[in-house]
Amino acid sequence: DGGITQSPKYLFRKEGQNVTLSCEQNLNHDAMYWYRQDPGQGLRLIYYSQIVNDFQKGDIAEGYSVSREKKESFPLTVTSAQKNPTAFYLCASSWAGTAGGYTFGSGTRLTVV
Amino acid sequence: DAKTTQPPSMDCAEGRAANLPCNHSTISGNEYVYWYRQIHSQGPQYIIHGLKNNETNEMASLIITEDRKSSTLILPHATLRDTAVYYCIVRVAGEGGTASKLTFGTGTRLQVTL
Numbered sequence: 001d002g003g004i005t006q007s008p009k010y011l012f013r014k015e016g017q018n019v020t021l022s023c024e025q026n027l028n029h030d031a032m033y034w035y036r037q038d039p040g041q042g043l044r045l046i047y048y049s050q051i052v053n054d055f056q057k058g059d060i061a062e063g064y065s066v067s068r069e070k071k072e073s074f075p076l077t078v079t080s081a082q083k084n085p086t087a088f089y090l091c092a093s094s095w096a097g098t099a100g101g102y103t104f105g106s107g108t109r110l111t112v113v
Numbered sequence: 114d115a116k117t118t119q120p121p122s123m124d125c126a127e128g129r130a131a132n133l134p135c136n137h138s139t140i141s142g143n144e145y146v147y148w149y150r151q152i153h154s155q156g157p158q159y160i161i162h163g164l165k166n167n168e169t170n171e172m173a174s175l176i177i178t179e180d181r182k183s184s185t186l187i188l189p190h191a192t193l194r195d196t197a198v199y200y201c202i203v204r205v206a207g208e209g210g211t212a213s214k215l216t217f218g219t220g221t222r223l224q225v226t227l
Contacts, residue, residue, distance in 0.1 A: 035217070042200070043157070043217035058214075090156050101147065102215060104156030 002027045006091050006105035013085075013112050021076045021108045023091035029103070030096035032074035036060060037088040037107075046089075049074055050096050078110065085112045117201045122222040125195075131188040133221050135201030138182040144204060146177060147215065148186045150197040157200065157217070160186065191225045198222050 004025040013019045023032065031050050035043040045058030049068040063082025068074050074093075078085045088109050092102040118136040125131040137146065145164050149157040161168055161175045163184075168175045174187040188195055200220040 033214070040219075042219045045214060045216070048214060088154070092156070101149075101159030101162060102157070103159070106156050107154070109154075 004091060004093055004103050004105040006089075006108050008108060009106065011108055011110045013110070015112055016080045018080060019078050019085075019110065021078070021089055021091075021110070023074045023076065023105060024072055025074075025093045025103070026072060027093055027103060028071070029093035030071070031094050032068065033092040033094075033102070034058075034064070034066065034074070034076045035090045035092065037090060043090060046076065085110060117203055117218055119199075119201050119218065119221045121219070122224070124224050124226060125188075125191045127192055127225055127227055128190055131191040131195065131223060131225070133186040133188075133199050133201075133223065134183065135185070136183045137201070137203045140181050140203050146175065146181075146184050147202045147204065148173070148175065149200045149202065149217070150195075151200070151220070152197045160199075191223075193225050193227070196223060196225045 007022045033048040034046040036046055037043050044060050046060055046064050047055055047058050047066045049055035052068050052071050055066050055068050063079055065077045065079060066074060088107050090107045091105045094102045145162050147162040148160040150160055151157040160172050161170055163175045163177055175184060177184045198220040200217050202215050204215055
């Protein structure tokens with residue numbers, strides 16, 4: 001079945017460590033996105049990518065980095081510069097240039113201790 | 114992007130229709146209305162979207178007013194599994210092959226009860 005996979009589901013890291021969250025899709029979607037969600041809040045856009053080797057900052061990009069070396073993959077690195085990294089992280093993908101909907105992964109819950 | 118206003122919470126009895134309102138009074142002519150829902154601790158799920166005409170699919174119906182300043186998502190026979198946060202979003206479709214970013218507010222928390 002086509003879909004979007006995030007791993008791991010739960011992740012614990014010590015403060016000051018960088019951590020990379022995985023996102024893979026086999027939907028042949030052009031665009032991919034990373035969102036952050038805090039308890040009781042909506043989703044906030046971190047980064048998005050429309051094509052391979054290109055990406056743009058979203059609303060809260062500071063302290064995060066991404067890469068898009070393959071169409072299927074869009075990993076997110078949470079760096080030590082991110083002041084409040086504990087959150088629920090969601091990856092999504094979509095076709096570019098249409099009004100179609102997003103497909104979301106099941107999310108990674110990151111806890112920094 | 115046009116902003117949306119939704120009630121923070123609603124209740125609905127199981128088996129009844131759930132009508133979730135959304136105001137988007139500053140919507141532009143080329144902006145679509147999207148609805149997503151998020152069940153606790155899962156990724157949001159796409160429900161439906163529309164531009165001007167009413168839309169229906171296997172999950173829900175979307176009613177957009179003639180002036181497009183508001184819309185209503187209708188779940189015709191709500192079940193306990195429909196308990197979730199429902200997000201109404203307006204956004205222009207991507208142009209020239211560009212991606213269409215979606216901005217999520219805090220949505221409406223729908224509680225379906227027995």
